[in-house]
Amino acid sequence: MVARGRTCERSLNILFVINDLYTRGNGLASSARRTITLLRERGHRVRVLSAPPRDGDDCGVGVPEYPLPPMSVPVVGSLIASQGYAFARMRRTQVKRALQWADVVHLEEPFYLQAVVAELARRAGVPALATYHIHPENLTASIYLDRARLLNRMILELWKRAIFNRCSLVQCPSQSVWDRLEPLALRPPLLLLSNGVPLGEGGDGADARGDEGDSSVVCILAVGRFSREKDQATILRALCYSSYARSIELTLAGRGPTERALRAQASALLSDGVITRPVRFAFMSAQELAREASRCDLYVHAARIEVEGLSALEVLRHGAVPVIARGPLTATSQFALSEDSMYEAGDARALARAIDRWVERGRQARVSEGARYRVLGEQYDIRACVDRLEDVYVRLVSADVSHG
Structure with a gap:
């Protein structure tokens, strides 16, 4: 299969560095897998430095050429796993092998692995690009410290010193990220470039909304990992204030550590008579999500901490009307086409x-x-997006991007 983007004239050795490329239900890993696949289709040699898949599922991208053993994290290991994530254990000999092969390095996270690779790549003269995929608050929200401003500023400063300043370029997937990083005066230049989404079939204009069942039922869909920062709890609280709560059929698509609390909250709404239809909890395949998106009346994206929120586009291409949270740490409201499709994050x-x-x-x-x-x-x-990324890789290898 040949990608429909243009073909780069120069084939490169590109090394992707990510702790866990193979976790499902994680937007960072999914984005990396899509990018790797397209780059390979365009003739580039792409290898991966990562922990191997834990259950043998390579997600269609193959096992890592430079595997790292998985790392067990004391105390918070179960919390990390509940977020659908894992860390890899550092092996400097493996990193050095990978860097000897690579023309350019792409760092997908701001963790210890990437800090070591960034420093070793700098010493070896191999240019590195870092993508800002995670806010500090994405991490600290799990332990109820996302509003600890000093702590989150310290984490961001650590990332700046240990990773970003050792790179040749930092990719900002959204204007929101650019606005956060620009005042930090990083040594490398910033690149505003979306991670991109595949343009799958969004339907031919036919609409399943209201074609079957009770037309008085309002179907609302929300998609995302069940976690504090995704804020599904605000969606459930909002039902207490909606004049149409008893007509609403809500589907929460995802999985994650807050599922038990969300189920309890939803059950209370049903038993108290706030809603008459049980909230549906489901983890959906791409096909199931497409069907649900085609029948829903509204799509609610409540996340208050979101670097880009491309999962919203997977639903919106099916013609759903969005209601999206707007706030200083979430970029997803960039997709809203009117003020009527936005609300202040956390305000039920x-x-x-x-x-x-x-x-x-x-x-x-x-x-x-x-x-x-x-x-x-x-x-x-x-x-x-990969067209532009190819250009960036070539410029980095050719030393056409200035950096400190």
Whole structure:
């Protein structure tokens, strides 16, 4: 299969460095796998420095050429695993082998592995690009310290010194990330470039909304890992303030450490009579998600900490109308086409008002609005994003990007 993007004239040896390339349900790993696949289709030699798949599932990208043993983390190991993640143990001999082969290095995370690789790559004269995939608050939210500003600033400063300043370029997947990093005065230049999404079939315009069942039912879908920063709890709280709560059928698609608490919250809403239909919890395949997106009336993205939020586009290309949280640490509101599709992150009453507005406008208004979102993903076509990434790799190898 040949990627539909253009072909780079120069074939490169590209090393991707990521602790766990093979975890499913994690946007960072999924994005890396898509990029690796496209680069290989375009003739580049891409190898991976990562822990191997734990269950034998290589997710279609093959096992790592430079495998690292998985690392057991005391005390918080179960919490890390519940987030669908794992860390790899450092092996300097393996890192040096990989760097001897590589023309350019792509660092996918801001952890110890990447800090060591960044320093060894600098010494070896191998250019490295780092992608800002994670806010400090993505980590500290799990231990209820995401609002500890001093701690999060210290983590960001550590990443700056240990990783970003040792690289030749730092990729910012969204304007929100750029705005956060620009005041830090990093040594390398910043590159504003989305991670991109594949432009799968978004439907032919046919709409399953209201074709079957009770047309008075309002189907709402939310997609994302069950965790504090994704804030599904605010969606459930919003039902207490919605005038149409008893008509709402809510589906929460995902899995993660807060699932038990969310289920208890949803059960209380049902037993108290706030809602009449049980909240549905499901972890969906791509095909199942596409079917659900095609039938839902509204898509709610409540995350208050989000670097880019491309998962929203996977739903919006099917014509769903979004209601998206807006805040200083979430970039996903960049996809909203009107103020009516945004609310302030964490504000359950504001979310309920936004939901009610779209319910009151009726099905036809939602279908018309949803049509505007079907083509939104074209601005984030992963093939175009990889086109630019190829150019960056070539410039780095050719030393055409200035850096300190």
